Amino acid sequence: MNIHVVNHPLVQHKLGLLREGDISTMKFRQLTQELARLLAYEATRDFELEATTIDGWCGKIDIQQIKGKKxxxxxxxxxxxxxxDGVLDLVPSAKISVVGLARNEETLEPVSYFEKFVDSLDERIAIIIDPMLATGGSMVATIELLKRKGCKQIKAVVMVAAPEGVKVVNDAHPDVQLYAASLDSHLNENGYIIPGLGDAGDKIFGTKHA
Ligand SMILES: O=P(O)(O)OC[C@H]1O[C@H](OP(=O)(O)OP(=O)(O)O)[C@H](O)[C@@H]1O
Ligand SMILES: O=c1cc[nH]c(=O)[nH]1
Ligand SMILES: [Mg+2]
Incomplete structure (x- = not known):
């Protein structure tokens, strides 16, 4: 299975806290930001550097900077x-493209309701972010939208992934690099990740039901 599971102690500790059953909206949101920051650190590890010369305090100095790609x-x-916000903390100059998808609760198919992409996608590295990769339907739909717009380099960062969804993404798009805090056990009969986090959207937005 082609997925990079980030085993850093901070990541694993924060993920454990996130799994608490009756976690508050505030705590879930805060931990999600913190995890996103740590996962983004890993996902950007292979960004290419190039040498350049700047005027330092003691004259010219050679420094490294991230190469061209936006x-x-x-x-x-x-x-x-x-x-x-967690990802933008590390890549503050990044532009944001938005994809609106909601899973149909019966068919588990993603239903598209919004999309707005920035320009020059053929020159950009795209970092897709979503806390949950379950059946993989939403991720594959997003990758396909990006590729149709010319995007050639795509990474996906999730907090928790199910093996079923990782296989679907790997099979359809073997070039896309996946990063996660955990590869969990399986999906249940309702398409929820086990042990997972429950409904991450509801927990972040405070719409969670009893
Ligand atoms: O891998 P999949 O089977 O496609 O499921 C994963 C998707 O489901 C969740 O979103 P949801 O549709 O619940 O919408 P929300 O973010 O508005 O809660 C989650 O945030 C992913 O986008
Ligand atoms: O376990 C899951 C599956 C899909 N969406 C979620 O928020 N959680
Ligand atoms: Mg969604």
Whole structure:
């Protein structure tokens, strides 16, 4: 299975806290931001550097800077918004493209309701963010929208992934690199990740039901 599971102690500790059954909206949101920041750190690890010379305090000095490529962060609505500020903390100049998808609760198919992309996607690295990769339907739909717009380099950062969804994404788009805090056990009969987090969108937005 082609997925990079980030085993850093901070990531695993925060993920454990996130799994608490009756977690508050505030705590879930805060931990989601913190995890997003740590996962973004890993997902940007292979960004290319180039040498350049600047005027330092003691004269010319050689420094390293990230090479040319521009970044677009792509939150999948709604839940992906919960990770956005954490990722932008590390890539503050990134432009934001938005994809609105909601899973039909019976068919589990993603239903599209919004999309707005930044320009020059053929020159950008796209970092898709969504807390949950379950059947993989929403992720594949987003990757396909980006590729149709010319995007050639795509990474996807999720907090929790199910093996079923990872396989679907790997099979359809083997070029897309996946990053997660956990590869969980399986999906239940309602398409929820086990042990998972429950409904991440509801928990981030405070619409969670009893
Ligand atoms: O891998 P999949 O089976 O497609 O499921 C994952 C999707 O489901 C959730 O969103 P949801 O549709 O609940 O919408 P929300 O973010 O508005 O809560 C989640 O945030 C993903 O986008
Ligand atoms: O477990 C899941 C599956 C889909 N969406 C969620 O928010 N959680
Ligand atoms: Mg969604």
């Amino acid at each position: 970044v677009t962060v792509v939150p999948i609505l709604r839940a992906g918004i919960g990770m956005l």
